[in-house]
Amino acid sequence: MLSSPGGQPPPHFSGGVPRTPGRTVGELGEFGLIRELTSRITPTPAVRIGPGDDAAVVAAPDRRVVASTDLLVEGRHFRRDWSTAYDVGRKAAAQNLADIAAMGAAPTALLLGLVVPAELPATWPAELMDGLHDECRVAGAAVVGGDVVRGDTITVAITALGDLQGREPVTRTGARPGDVVAVTGWLGWSAAGYAVLARGFRSPRAFVEAHRRPEPPYHAGPAAAELGATAMTDVSDGLVADLGHIAEASKVRIDIRTAALDVPAQMSDIGQAVGVDPLRWVLTGGEDHAIVATFPPDAKLPARWRRVGEVLHPSASPQVTVDGAPWTAGGGWDHFGG
Amino acid sequence: MLSSPGGQPPPHFSGGVPRTPGRTVGELGEFGLIRELTSRITPTPAVRIGPGDDAAVVAAPDRRVVASTDLLVEGRHFRRDWSTAYDVGRKAAAQNLADIAAMGAAPTALLLGLVVPAELPATWPAELMDGLHDECRVAGAAVVGGDVVRGDTITVAITALGDLQGREPVTRTGARPGDVVAVTGWLGWSAAGYAVLARGFRSPRAFVEAHRRPEPPYHAGPAAAELGATAMTDVSDGLVADLGHIAEASKVRIDIRTAALDVPAQMSDIGQAVGVDPLRWVLTGGEDHAIVATFPPDAKLPARWRRVGEVLHPSASPQVTVDGAPWTAGGGWDHFGG
Structure with a gap:
């Protein structure tokens, strides 16, 4: 465990300026690094005992x-020349905190x-911690x-914890034929940003930023649970793949209506520039950590939820169709196949 | 998260025989590997939702x-030629579960x-999981x-969770002058086993086994909390170093009496053979995950607790002394200094 041998926590240090410019992780030593990291976090009321034990x-x-x-x-999962340590921290925290929210917690x-390698500048883990801390703040959590x-x-290995606040967890297994499929958050933005970066560009900035630092709609997970969601997941492998997990776990088929999906004009422009159908990013891009859920057909969904499909009776595979047909442009992400 | 896309959990497979002989992790693929791993674990009543979501x-x-x-x-932290995947799993689980127990939980x-590298035989992670699972069983937990x-x-990144069962957590900060220091579990066995292995030997077996597979006294953590322990930690960096953490956090000095420590005859033999004072293993060897705690002087300690020192008023450093004098043979373990 992260534990500062000094006993008393060091004073909080805010801001991205390194306290130990030019030093490496090896020069700082284990306990020095731990002190540096723990100095960058502040507890929430839920933290009864923080780092140090x-x-x-x-x-x-x-x-x-x-x-x-x-x-x-x-x-x-990240490149130091594409993402700052701070962004890696934001992203690492976001992908785990989104998993918690997607249970309704x-x-x-x-x-x-x-x-960390010994020769890594000590500023890198320090700024990573700032990113983790700030993303936790957005989600209401603490390191x-x-x-x-x-x-x-x-x-970077992250474990996130959450509280159900009296709600039942929303798993992937409860989708029923007749349910509507709705999504909130961003779809395909990270993938479009990745396509831009992979070609050596740094703009359009909004998409590059979305790749570096996703913005999961944390509040939407608990809210969906309150609204009666029957199944839920966050979109980390791509909409088709993640709805595939729900379809398989719930033993149903799910059809996505592409007309209901939002393909921003700027994303279409990027698609045209790099020769990719932007719908592919929206349907198969992961890492934005949108939240997708199935709801009873009469559910009153707030404005930020977009109805993008429906749950059907099971049939032969594929379990997810796009406009009634198999999606053939490939999708999802196998960590060992890439 | 580990999630088998198949929805229903695969049947439990017990025993160390690989289901997929000769295959690599890369050949098995991400979902195949996840299926293989999740098939090897069984839940406890505390598990409301296990892998798959x-x-x-x-x-x-x-x-x-x-x-x-x-x-x-x-x-x-481990070598594949010294430890089997199963042993690495036992050890990885043990060191985390011992941290939970050392809080009194x-x-x-x-x-x-x-x-995992793609070329790793798929049996390796499978047997690692068997080790994690079996060690969890000993401690009453589940993967x-x-x-x-x-x-x-x-x-291997492990996170362990635990329940305080109504007790207050026992931290490192509560040791008071006059308290007795007591330890339960093994001390120096893993270090002696390491010394044996490092010289190319495989025996004495008891010590080699202790290095490969520690046996933390999980029950002793909650028991110590019930007995009124004022401070507690598990011995992962060595007795001197870990008591140093308690001394620093509690702002006290701690003196260890070597006459009270157990140096088995066989450990002395190994010491003689390799030219090391075996007391050094007992005082500075980590990884056995013994549990050391401070208790009020009148605490009634069960037979398996050994009184090994006392808590004194703070003084100039060192905060931990051995028979009243500084310990000079080096101790503890700095992960970046090694």
């Missing part, structure tokens, strides 16, 4: 805790496991602990 | 959850983040979820 203690008023873990490996806490070890490849 | 849901009857995270990197759940990604270096 064998384990953290976090409030779980619902008597159940929601927990999810994810890994990001340099070169595979409110995120409460985040733990960091960090592998409560972690572990740092030395290794050749920067690896 | 965006997040797990675990009972937290105390309304607080205890959480700790740790990383193991191949080549730094009962371990409930474990999440796995796993980085509830995780994430697997591809990378060059095997990295």
